Amino acid sequence: MDIVVDILTWLLLISGAVFSMIGGFGIIRLPEFFSRMHAGGITDTLGAGLIIGGLMLQGGFSLVTAKLFMIIFFLIITSPTACHALAKSALAQGMQPELDSGAPMSNEKE
Amino acid sequence: MGIYYALIVTAVAILVTMSLAMIRAMAGPTVFDRVLALNMFGTKTVLLICVVCFTIQRTDFLDLALLYSLMNFIGMVALLRFSQFGGFADFEDASQSKSTSTSGGR
Amino acid sequence: MKYTLVLILNLAAAWMIWSGSNSVDNPFILALGGCSLLLTVVVCARMRISDSESVPLHFSWRIVPYTFYLIKEIIVSNIDVAKIVLSPKMPLQRTMIEVTADHDSDIANVVLANSITLTPGTVAVSMDGEKIKVHALSFEGAAEDLSGEMAGKIRKLEGKA
Structure with a gap:
């Protein structure tokens, strides 16, 4: 039983580490600010989620797991709020995103 | 086999991500890139504290991780408010003359 | 009323999670938790923010x-x-x-x-x-x-x- 939990922890931790490194490379490689925001999103959601999930498996059914759950809960709530605040104030200060498509699309029909 | 080495590998990966974010925070070019990189740095700090807690078997340090996650959020919102009303002179320079931006580490 | 009740339950759970065994062993720390809980609930009631927006019970x-x-x-x-x-x-x-x-x-x-x-x-x-x-x-x-x-x-x- 222990060995199964350990193997699952290995998988979750390593994939979380890989995803957060991908986010780190994204923040360096992507060309302009509004695309870099998306790279920050990778590390905040799946990177953090997988690593904390792996640690939760090690914690078992205890207070430690409850604390880890609270940490990931706060991260999930605050990360999009911070991202939105950043994008909004960038737009308010006159930064224009570079777009690859022409006119903005919208779903007016319904 | 324990999970000790998995924790070490994860901690190193998080440190690599933090240094990549730090590079972006120094390179800029706009103030928002720096704030974004700092936000990512803060999130990684929370994860690093969690992983190190398990590495040294002292799980009471998890309280610090929660404190850091809340402080990171509040600090970023405060910084954005300041940049909207106080105004960073840096932003004007960087957006208009990208080629001549030599002020890296501000 | 039910929003305030849920708020009290959430705050109590948060206190118990973060203080852990300290609260169980030490009545003084438990009392501190009770005091801060009461203060928070009074402030929330005065600000009128415990409604369906801060506690979305209908979900x-x-x-x-x-x-x-x-x-x-x-x-x-x-x-x-x-x-x-x-x-x-x-x-x-x-x-x-x-x-x-x-x-x-x-x-x-x-x-x-x-x-x-x-x-x-x-x-x-x-x-x-x-x-x-x-x-x-x-x-x-x-x-x-x-x-x-x-x-x-x-x-x-x-x-x-």
Whole structure:
């Protein structure tokens, strides 16, 4: 039983580490600010989620797991709020995103 | 086999991500890139504290991780408010003359 | 009234989680927790902020299937964005779209905007009235948001459909 939990922890931790490194490379490689925001999103959601999930498996059914759950809960709530605040104030200060498509699309029909 | 080495590998990966974010925070070019990189740095700090807690078997340090996650959020919102009303002179320079931006580490 | 009750339960649970065995062993620390709980509830009552917006009770159990749906969406779109970042040419298809958010309550609109931002590849940039402006990294991600699948799920979360 222990060995199964350990193997699952290995998988979750390593994939979380890989995803957060991908986010780190994204923040360096992507060309302009509004695309870099998306790279920050990778590390905040799946990177953090997988690593904390792996640690939760090690914690078992205890207070430690409850604390880890609270940490990931706060991260999930605050990360999009911070991202939105950043994008909004960038737009308010006159930064224009570079777009690859022409006119903005919208779903007016319904 | 324990999970000790998995924790070490994860901690190193998080440190690599933090240094990549730090590079972006120094390179800029706009103030928002720096704030974004700092936000990512803060999130990684929370994860690093969690992983190190398990590495040294002292799980009471998890309280610090929660404190850091809340402080990171509040600090970023405060910084954005300041940049909207106080105004960073840096932003004007960087957006208009990208080629001549030599002020890296501000 | 029921909102205040749920608030008290949440605060008590938070105190017990973070103080742990200290509270169980030491009545003084438990008393400190009780005092701060009481203070928080009084302040919330004076500010009149314990209502259906801060404690969305009407979502009830329907929050559970929505959470699983959101986790699935996050994983799928994470892999998409990771592919874009890792591919040598970086096939960026940046676009700006407008998504309609016409739910009854403000909290449902906020849940929609936050879910859009939480799935990587799309970020809600600004919101005025019933329109959410979304910056997307690829046309596929944009089309997924435009299809209104997530808005439908949130209508279900509200208990309307």
